[in-house]
Amino acid sequence: MIRVVAFDFDGVVLESNAVKTTAFADLMTGHGDGAARAMARHHRENLGVSRYLKFEWFYRTHLGRAPTRVELAELNERFNALSIEAIIAAPFVPGVLSFLKNHAGRIPLYVVSGTPEPELRRIVTARGLTRYFRDILGTPTGKAEHLLSILKRENVATDEVLMVGDGGTDLRAAVETGVRFYGRGDFKGHHCAEDLCGLADFVAANGAGCPPKPGSKPERRMP
16 A cells, blocks of 8 residues: 655656756856767766766766865856756646645655755745645755655555656665655656656555546556
């Protein structure tokens, strides 16, 4: 029985991954087009990973040194200037808003994201979503640690918590902590779908939530 649902944010609540990909590339254009493309590719391949780790990867790989704390802070400030308003304006992932409206108050809902927590809270508040979530959790604390905290806080078993994500970090956090996983995208051997229109059906079929709605999309399981 699913009693708690935790959501990644970018690409799961808002369609904001492309905004961040562009921002990562734009940050590094001063180092050449090839470096900018490499930064964008690294972000796409590591969705949900802290941006500070991505900045460190770029500096070590392309500049041959670690960034200073001042440089990391400046990169983060520039990244926010390039992206945060566009993230706030991004459309919802199909199916997520109806799920939040129908399930908030019935079961505890959380955000568990790789975005810095103060920024994450600002975005969630700006979109008027705070009322749907019991808590909004971001970095520097890792996703697995957040999930363990949720398990303790809600006093539930691991198979009673569902992590909804679109990146490898989401799946790894679920596997590491033993909670269940629902993926947006292709995740072989795990329940997944192209959007979240079938999430309510999945949760209802596993003992919680609202009855399935006619015409909703079922989840698919990758071979």
